[in-house]
Amino acid sequence: MAVQQEVRVSRRGVLQALPLGTCGWSAMHWMPALAAAADADPATSKSVIMLWLNGGPATVDLWDLKPGHENGGPFKEIATSVPGTNISEHLPKLSAIGSEFSIIRSMSTREGDHSRARFVSATGYVPQGAIQFPSVGSLVAHEFDGMDRDIPSYVHIGGRPRITNGGFLGPKYAPFVVSGGGGRRGPAETAPADLRVADLKPAGEISEDRQRMRSELAAELRGLSVLPAGSPVVEALDSANDRARRLMRPEAAAAFDLSKEDEALREAYGKGSFGQGCLMARRLVECGVRFVEVSLDGWDTHANNFDRVKELSQQLDWGFGTLLTDLKQRGMLDSTLVVCQGEFGRTPRINGQAGRDHWPASWAAVLAGAGVRGGRVVGATSKDGIAVESTPTRTSDLMATVFKSVGLDPMKQNMSNVSRPIRLANPEGKPIEELL
Amino acid sequence: MAKVSHYWRFVIFFLLMGPRASAAEISAQEIARLIDERLQVRSGGDAPSFADDATFLRRLSLDLIGRIPTIAEVHEFREDESESMRFRTMERLLLSGAHFRNMATFWRRAWVPQADTPEFAAVADGFEQWLAKELRQRTPYDRLVAKVLTWNSAAGGKDPVDPRGFYVANEGSPPNLAASATRAFLGINLDCAQCHNHPFARWTREQFWQTAAFFASPDKDAAGKTVPPKVQIPGSEMEYEPVLLSAGRIEWPEAFDPGAPRRILADWMTTEPNFYVAKNAVNRLWAHFFGEAIVEPVDDLSAAASAVGEHRANLLGELAQAFVKSGYDVELFIRAIVQSDAYRLASRDRPAGESDDAEWLAKSTATIRGLTGEQLYDSLRTAAGLPPGQFEGGRRGRGGQRREFVSIFYVERANNAERSISQALTLMNGSLVGELSDTSSNPTLAGLLAAPFMTLDDQIDAVFVAVLGRSPSAAELQAVTHRLEVRPEARRQDVLGDLFWVLVNSPEFNTNH
Numbered sequence: 001m002a003v004q005q006e007v008r009v010s011r012r013g014v015l016q017a018l019p020l021g022t023c024g025w026s027a028m029h030w031m032p033a034l035a036a037a038a039d040a041d042p043a044t045s046k047s048v049i050m051l052w053l054n055g056g057p058a059t060v061d062l063w064d065l066k067p068g069h070e071n072g073g074p075f076k077e078i079a080t081s082v083p084g085t086n087i088s089e090h091l092p093k094l095s096a097i098g099s100e101f102s103i104i105r106s107m108s109t110r111e112g113d114h115s116r117a118r119f120v121s122a123t124g125y126v127p128q129g130a131i132q133f134p135s136v137g138s139l140v141a142h143e144f145d146g147m148d149r150d151i152p153s154y155v156h157i158g159g160r161p162r163i164t165n166g167g168f169l170g171p172k173y174a175p176f177v178v179s180g181g182g183g184r185r186g187p188a189e190t191a192p193a194d195l196r197v198a199d200l201k202p203a204g205e206i207s208e209d210r211q212r213m214r215s216e217l218a219a220e221l222r223g224l225s226v227l228p229a230g231s232p233v234v235e236a237l238d239s240a241n242d243r244a245r246r247l248m249r250p251e252a253a254a255a256f257d258l259s260k261e262d263e264a265l266r267e268a269y270g271k272g273s274f275g276q277g278c279l280m281a282r283r284l285v286e287c288g289v290r291f292v293e294v295s296l297d298g299w300d301t302h303a304n305n306f307d308r309v310k311e312l313s314q315q316l317d318w319g320f321g322t323l324l325t326d327l328k329q330r331g332m333l334d335s336t337l338v339v340c341q342g343e344f345g346r347t348p349r350i351n352g353q354a355g356r357d358h359w360p361a362s363w364a365a366v367l368a369g370a371g372v373r374g375g376r377v378v379g380a381t382s383k384d385g386i387a388v389e390s391t392p393t394r395t396s397d398l399m400a401t402v403f404k405s406v407g408l409d410p411m412k413q414n415m416s417n418v419s420r421p422i423r424l425a426n427p428e429g430k431p432i433e434e435l436l
Numbered sequence: 437m438a439k440v441s442h443y444w445r446f447v448i449f450f451l452l453m454g455p456r457a458s459a460a461e462i463s464a465q466e467i468a469r470l471i472d473e474r475l476q477v478r479s480g481g482d483a484p485s486f487a488d489d490a491t492f493l494r495r496l497s498l499d500l501i502g503r504i505p506t507i508a509e510v511h512e513f514r515e516d517e518s519e520s521m522r523f524r525t526m527e528r529l530l531l532s533g534a535h536f537r538n539m540a541t542f543w544r545r546a547w548v549p550q551a552d553t554p555e556f557a558a559v560a561d562g563f564e565q566w567l568a569k570e571l572r573q574r575t576p577y578d579r580l581v582a583k584v585l586t587w588n589s590a591a592g593g594k595d596p597v598d599p600r601g602f603y604v605a606n607e608g609s610p611p612n613l614a615a616s617a618t619r620a621f622l623g624i625n626l627d628c629a630q631c632h633n634h635p636f637a638r639w640t641r642e643q644f645w646q647t648a649a650f651f652a653s654p655d656k657d658a659a660g661k662t663v664p665p666k667v668q669i670p671g672s673e674m675e676y677e678p679v680l681l682s683a684g685r686i687e688w689p690e691a692f693d694p695g696a697p698r699r700i701l702a703d704w705m706t707t708e709p710n711f712y713v714a715k716n717a718v719n720r721l722w723a724h725f726f727g728e729a730i731v732e733p734v735d736d737l738s739a740a741a742s743a744v745g746e747h748r749a750n751l752l753g754e755l756a757q758a759f760v761k762s763g764y765d766v767e768l769f770i771r772a773i774v775q776s777d778a779y780r781l782a783s784r785d786r787p788a789g790e791s792d793d794a795e796w797l798a799k800s801t802a803t804i805r806g807l808t809g810e811q812l813y814d815s816l817r818t819a820a821g822l823p824p825g826q827f828e829g830g831r832r833g834r835g836g837q838r839r840e841f842v843s844i845f846y847v848e849r850a851n852n853a854e855r856s857i858s859q860a861l862t863l864m865n866g867s868l869v870g871e872l873s874d875t876s877s878n879p880t881l882a883g884l885l886a887a888p889f890m891t892l893d894d895q896i897d898a899v900f901v902a903v904l905g906r907s908p909s910a911a912e913l914q915a916v917t918h919r920l921e922v923r924p925e926a927r928r929q930d931v932l933g934d935l936f937w938v939l940v941n942s943p944e945f946n947t948n949h
Contacts, residue, residue, distance in 0.1 A: 115555070152857055160554070171854035199861040203870030210934060213919060213926075218938045220915045227944055228784055231804040236854040237943040244860035417733075 046335045046370055046406035047285040048140050050293040051278070051320055053312075053342035054159060055300030056114070058356045059364035060348050061309045062088050062316075064105045066385045071348040074306055082375040090313035093321030099375040100324050100333070101368035102435055106379020106388040109344060109360040109395050114300070117343035117360065122162035124399040124426045132417050134167025135175070136399060137291040139424055142169050143408050144290045150252035151287055152176035152243070157195060157277035158295040168417040171236070175293065178256065178280065192266050193273035195280055197256050200248060215245065255287045256280065265326070270318035278319035282326055285336055294319070299342055303353035316340075324368055337370035337405050341398075348385030362388045365398060371405040372435050396429025404431040460768060462761040467772035470758060474751050475801065477777045486780045487802070489513060490906040491949065493525065496774060498807070498948045499725055500529040502538035503814035503824050507880070507902050526774055530767065533572070534824070539766070540567035541810055546720050547584065547620040550605035552846055557839070559601030566597045577717050577764035578706040581621050585702040588695050610667050614648035621705060623716030623737035624681070638738050639681075645669055646679035650701040653694050662692055680704050712737060714756035714764070721766070722755075725773045727803035727851035730755075778802075783949040805948045806853020809842030813868075816940060819903045820872040821880035841868060850948065863941055873937040875929040881936060885929055892917065892928075899932060903939040 065088060066072035077086035080098025087095055111117035120126055123133035141154035156175035166173035178197050227234055246252060258266065258276060269275040277294035284292050296315060301308045320340060327333040345363020346356035362381045368374060379391035400410040403424050410425035477484050493513045497505045513525060529535055544551065544564045551560035570580055584599040592598050606612035618624040626644050645667055652665035668675045678686060678697050686700055705713050715737055723729035730752045731737055731744050762768045773779055781802040814824035844862055847853040863869055875881040880902045884895045896916050900908045920931055939945055
């Protein structure tokens with residue numbers, strides 16, 4: 001620990017000697033410590049990576065199997081590196097590093113409809129009239145405000161974010177979306193998924209010369225503008241234009257460029273859009289991005305659950321497993337919280353189409369890194385998986401745990417659009433103490 | 437030629453509007469005067485500072501037809517400085533098809549905001565086309581609300597040009613429909629009451645479910661007689677029958693069809709003594725033309741009196757009464773707003789503190805607003821000399837491109853529109869602006885290049901007029917020509933393309949001011 005501290009201080013010196021736009025240097029492996037040193041207060045320099053399993057994963061086939069019971073299905077358990085803790089046989093990479101993460105097997109929530117459950121899981125609150133609740137990503141980005149950076153502090157990779165705007169925090173804290181990768185692709189694809197930031201370069205062939213001339217003329221005419229000063233709408237436009245220009249600089253754009261990564265590592269993450277997204281998440285966190293959400297779609301398995309979950313498990317295992325190992329090797333796991341969840345679980349009972357339906361009453365989520373203790377199992381479900389038997393955990397409790405583990409006070413308030421202060425986490429929530 | 441067509445438009449207008457206009461007990465001028473008096477536009481020592489002609493025309497066009505004026509429209513307006521030109525232009529815009537489509541989008545967004553999410557995007561077109569048709573026929577607003585509330589799904593054919601989108605977007609569920617109907621048509625927010633009594637105790641949970649019951653199907657009792665519908669709170673034993681929010685007694689007929697409960701609700705809404713339907717319409721229209729609504733938030737009018745102060749609550753009440761007096765005539769009310777002096781004020785910024793009530797009202801007009809996705813798309817095309825893309829059918833045609841663009845540039849409320857980095861990148865580097873900045877797909881630029889006898893200064897002037905609706909200042913003109921002098925090798929078409937690109941990315945183009 002002491003050694004690490006020393007290293008940090010010396011690297012702060014290095015940083016000062018560097019030009020701005022340090023993300024261009026992220027390929028160098030001393031980047032994480034450098035990014036940490038760049039913050040005024042190292043205590044607040046934490047990040048969150050949310051692995052979002054969209055559609056509601058059958059956690060009874062991932063983290064909390066019921067072998068021997070008719071609800072269990074065909075999957076077998078395998079032991080993890082933590083004695084007594086077993087997970088699905090289709091998660092071998094993760095099972096080997098069981099001491100790095102903890103499983104909450106007693107998630108118990110109320111919303112069984114996709115859009116409502118996504119809203120609640122993203123914001124921590126049920127929809128309440130006109131209040132525009134921001135998502136946890138916007139809240140974390142806002143609390144660790146890094147708006148002077150070249151890269152947006154909340155990035156969403158793959159599909160559409162649950163909350164597309166910044167809620168009452170404004171579009172400044174809206175998720176910056178990286179898309180592409182061509183939907184669901186397994187990790188064994190030959191070419192890696194092509195994740196990209198849309199419109200980072202001009203459409204058509206515009207020479208750098210012309211681009212520069214455009215920017216210069218834009219700046220000059222902006223200076224001559226007759227628009228009254230001080231309008232919040234105009235300020236927002238100016239700020240977005242300015243930040244877009246900064247992001248277009250090659251040094252900043254490089255944060256999203258996975259071709260700079262080692263080929264073997266890219267393969268280890270899985271070549272599908274989820275695996276490559278996990279790798280991009282690590283790269284972005286290195287550059288000081290505070291919240292990265294990587295979405296894996298396809299978990300709404302009303303039919304043919306087992307074939308589909310098996311295939312998805314492989315993507316999850318490669319992406320999540322390699323991410324934890326990679327973060328740890330780079331010394332980033334202590335400052336990065338990884339959360340893996342969906343909007344709810346699925347019925348323990350198997351339906352007539354070998355599928356499982358929506359089930360919010362008992363499901364599992366996984367946490368790793370930052371302040372969270374690894375190798376634990378919180379709570380338990382009944383033999384049939386239908387009921388939570390100990391430590392029932394609500395979304396608000398999970399949220400409070402997430403905030404607290406990255407050093408934020410869940411009870412902190414922000415003013416909402418209806419002039420009512422709203423706490424980071426729904427105040428009914430209690431952090432899960434045994435994980436902190 | 438242009439004058440003649442205006443004349444005929446006038447004739448047609450009075451032929452169409454004559455009988456209705458005389459039936460109304462109040463004129464647009466009277467309402468305009470009321471607005472100016474209450475906002476004290478001409479009181480105080482200073483003469484009001486009005487927006488210049490170019491700014492006014494641009495504002496009027498964006499608000500009424502959802503796009504900036506064309507070069508020809510700017511020139512026509514500029515050449516005739518008479519007061520009557522303003523009124524002629526208003527009438528021309530108000531009678532155009534684009535105006536009704538623009539207002540159809542406005543009401544659809546207020547009533548069926550779900551259609552702005554990908555999940556329900558498909559219902560937007562049919563609903564808006566239906567609304568545009570009704571608005572063009574000048575269906576009174578209260579009738580319009582009733583038509584949505586009492587829509588009979590059995591009568592709906594394959595052609596989705598009807599109000600079905602309201603039901604689809606609410607998934608046909610009574611609680612969703614109740615929350616949406618009260619918010620959309622009354623400006624009353626019942627959402628909280630779905631789960632618990634409203635925190636400020638205005639509405640109870642019981643009232644919420646009683647309202648929801650209007651949207652359920654009537655039951656039959658043991659004897660086979662139809663009885664009022666009931667809804668049950670999920671996961672509970674509690675069951676409710678329809679009761680009006682004002683607690684008035686419902687006279688159920690002996691026998692009734694499935695639409696009867698909703699007709700009773702619609703009748704009550706459009707006749708209840710607090711005029712919530714009229715207040716809600718006026719408040720939202722006000723926000724469309726002035727930026728901020730008289731009472732904010734727009735879906736919580738029941739808080740009005742206590743939350744916003746007397747002056748604003750009174751103004752809303754007076755305008756709502758005027759609207760009722762006009763026979764719920766939306767077009768008359770819009771005419772009143774655009775011919776008021778308040779609407780002509782030069783844009784300025786909101787004062788830092790919401791000080792005095794009256795002062796707030798006077799200062800809240802003519803704020804700088806962002807553009808909606810629709811306004812931005814149609815204005816980009818107009819600037820490039822292309823027809824705007826409203827209702828251009830086909831998922832693969834331009835309709836699809838517009839829809840996609842609009843969903844990227846969605847703004848909930850123009851008065852506090854913000855812009856994300858992704859949106860900024862799309863406008864700088866996206867394919868649409870890329871294409872339009874190229875003379876080969878920009879008829880405005882192509883025309884300028886092909887025009888004989890045009891000097892570079894003339895061409896620059898024309899690009900400013902096309903994009904910003906005004907000529908450049910001397911300093912702006914000099915800045916542009918100076919840039920060119922240092923690039924003598926640049927091709928003229930690239931120069932104009934670059935200028936177009938610069939101007940469409942400017943805050944001036946991207947706001948309504």
